[in-house]
Amino acid sequence: MLAPGEAVQADYSALLATSFGVLVDQRRGGGRSKGRPTVFTAPAEGGWVDVAPALPGEVYALDLDGTAGWCVARGVGLAVASTLRVDPSWPNFHTLFGAEHGFLEHVSGVGTMVLAVCGALDVATLEPGEAITVDPASVLAYSDGTQCRLRAVSQSGPQSVRTGEGLMLDIAGPGRLLTQTRTPRAMAGWLAR
Template sequence: MQVRTRHTPAFGVARLLLAPGEAVQAESSAMLATSYGVHVEPKGRAGRGRSVPAVFTAGTEGGWVDIAPAFPGDVHTIDLDGTAGWCVSRGSWLAVTATLRADAQWPGFHSLFGAEHGFLEHATGTGSLVLACCGALDTVTLAAGEFITVDPAHLLAYSDETQARLRAASQSGPQSVRTGEGLILDFAGPGTLLTQTRTPRAMAAWLGR
């Protein structure tokens, strides 16, 4: 799969170019259009007010799928070569090739979340991962021994060689490892982080949802 973007950074759209018979998974509500002949197969049933993933499969001549985030913002593609993975915030996936695997119970998360399912998933394999960014995208490259603290709501992804520590923002406030509420993340390099300048929760409140 090849990814071409347009209307970035404010209203990003990603065009997924598929080889003959190639499949990609994306949220069904993210689809804008497809070339004629692309087969769409929903995975499960949509609940009230929520979308479901769908598998888009190109025909014998290939095809394309246009997808876009629910909120104004950028789209960003991470290409994985199988040698390393990325830790990605749940809900930020826009599309993923069938050759990639997502694991919410990756052993590297045990020091962050214990036995619970946290607000991150780990992506491994070979292929492309398209992320939806709320607002503009910032890339932070940490040198060895360099540190940064990030609000989980503004975190999009980080390379899995980056060291991460989760702690409470305030001992008296509510905290949730499932959403990141009341928590902050400390990162140590070397590694790469992707952050977003807005948060989906704040954007939804601003739009009156």
């Protein structure tokens, strides 16, 4: 649902329908190519945009109130309010990924980001000092304030900070961690059968 004049970014290929009068601006957002957002703006009376993920699973509305941000896996944002800032070069990622862009991006501001969950959503609330280890492919998002460490599964195997392949992510509280029960890579292979 969009308030009068409110804008949201979404991948055009995820679009199912909009209410009459919603402006679809492909030039501002990037056009019809997959992964490049299109901007949808509600008319004076407001409106709605209906989008759906490519893979089966849940959707989750992550509401940000401006007090803290979230680290979100690349590619899971189904729709992003225009009031949110998405930053793949967030300075705190330098300790995690070095100079490279990794498999996460930082989201901050006030608004809603709708996440496409592959499979079912699992939410873990971590108390101070409580830690969990997770495969990066299962991570949807975690809140600011958590402590993170990236480590190799095996020193001899292939590793990539861009995709998370061959790595594990240790996350310690306080904070919240959102994970998905399936991975997009595995689901795409299964659906291709």
